[in-house]
Amino acid sequence: MNTHDELIARIEAGERLGREEGEALYDLDLLTLGQLASQIRERRYGRKSFFNVNRHINPTNVCKDICKFCAYSASRKNPNQYTMSHEEILTIADEAVKRGAKEVHIVSAHNPEVGLEWYLGAFRKIKEAHPGLHIKALTAAEVNFLAESNGLSYDEMIDLMIESGVDSMPGGGAEIFDEEIRDYICKGKVSSDDWLLIHRKWHERGRESNATMLFGHVEKRAHRIDHMLRLRDLQDETGGFNAFIPLVYQRHNNFLKVEEFPTAQEILKTYAIARILLDNIPHIKAYWATSTVGLALLAQEFGADDLDGTIQRESIQSAAGAPSAEGLPLEEFIALIRNSGFIPVERDSLYNELRIYDEGAAA
Numbered sequence: 001m002n003t004h005d006e007l008i009a010r011i012e013a014g015e016r017l018g019r020e021e022g023e024a025l026y027d028l029d030l031l032t033l034g035q036l037a038s039q040i041r042e043r044r045y046g047r048k049s050f051f052n053v054n055r056h057i058n059p060t061n062v063c064k065d066i067c068k069f070c071a072y073s074a075s076r077k078n079p080n081q082y083t084m085s086h087e088e089i090l091t092i093a094d095e096a097v098k099r100g101a102k103e104v105h106i107v108s109a110h111n112p113e114v115g116l117e118w119y120l121g122a123f124r125k126i127k128e129a130h131p132g133l134h135i136k137a138l139t140a141a142e143v144n145f146l147a148e149s150n151g152l153s154y155d156e157m158i159d160l161m162i163e164s165g166v167d168s169m170p171g172g173g174a175e176i177f178d179e180e181i182r183d184y185i186c187k188g189k190v191s192s193d194d195w196l197l198i199h200r201k202w203h204e205r206g207r208e209s210n211a212t213m214l215f216g217h218v219e220k221r222a223h224r225i226d227h228m229l230r231l232r233d234l235q236d237e238t239g240g241f242n243a244f245i246p247l248v249y250q251r252h253n254n255f256l257k258v259e260e261f262p263t264a265q266e267i268l269k270t271y272a273i274a275r276i277l278l279d280n281i282p283h284i285k286a287y288w289a290t291s292t293v294g295l296a297l298l299a300q301e302f303g304a305d306d307l308d309g310t311i312q313r314e315s316i317q318s319a320a321g322a323p324s325a326e327g328l329p330l331e332e333f334i335a336l337i338r339n340s341g342f343i344p345v346e347r348d349s350l351y352n353e354l355r356i357y358d359e360g361a362a363a
């Protein structure tokens with residue numbers, strides 16, 4: 001038996017893979033990887049593909065940080081600063097609820113001018129107006145920024161988030177954990193250890209979160225494997241991550257010099273490897289805003305079981321070239337999943353199934 005066959009046999013036997021084996025997965029051909037990842041996905045979820053009806057809100061683009069990959073921050077190439085008032089944020093949430101949204105996903109830049117109450121007060125107002133609306137808000141990078149700039153510990157920040165109505169944390173700000181790459185692409189942002197610590201503390205409160213990985217820029221495959229394994233280690237201890245979300249690097253309007261962009265094959269391999277390696281994180285999300293809708297649909301055959309949501313509007317990835325500015329209508333989203341051979345399942349933010357759109361049940 002050669003090394004590839006041994007690797008395949010170990011995956012089929014459900015064995016956990018280590019760092020070297022994780023890196024060796026990239027040497028398998030795409031279709032083999034897809035098949036292996038699909039088997040795992042199908043065992044867990046059959047042909048179900050999850051999505052939620054959500055609204056992304058990005059309330060400010062004014063940022064004290066200078067991540068090289070960022071096209072969103074107003075202090076760099078984007079001269080159009082904006083900061084929403086609470087009333088504007090609430091109006092967006094009101095409209096989202098009218099359109100059926102079950103979740104608002106609120107992430108912002110690190111605005112040094114507005115103060116803690118601007119961030120937290122918005123959550124309280126949304127919760128008062130819509131007690132049933134799930135608030136997913138504040139990445140670990142934002143938590144770190146707000147804690148540092150207000151002289152608070154992470155525990156104190158988490159207390160305030162919970163008191164203000166935050167239900168779960170998004171997975172942003174993880175980028176790539178390797179310290180050297182991180183230093184190059186987003187120096188000054190929350191450290192990898194602190195990103196993990198904040199999520200650990202959040203999970204220890206019985207709360208759930210997601211985890212992202214920004215890939216396809218200057219990192220190597222080994223850095224992606226390292227990133228996934230650091231998450232797997234934390235998940236072994238806390239069990240609080242719902243989904244892993246590989247984010248494909250968007251190339252426009254930023255300061256990161258990237259020689260070679262990832263091919264569709266490399267992106268699909270990365271989804272499949274995530275499904276195989278992350279045996280303790282339930283869901284692998286193909287976030288169509290960064291991968292394109294077509295590739296996200298294809299990723300369902302490579303281990304991804306979640307396509308995020310309708311989004312309704314998005315400003316961060318679209319500033320860097322992603323086609324997500326206006327979101328996707330619900331009917332179109334459902335039809336796209338169906339036409340790709342999967343069963344659309346509307347879920348809530350914590351992956352409880354709300355509606356299965358099997359044939360005949362579609363509105």
Ligand code: SF4
Pocket residue numbers: 063064065066067070071072073108109110141186189
């Ligand atoms: S990625 Fe976030 S923290 Fe970094 S510059 Fe952009 S808005 Fe600021």
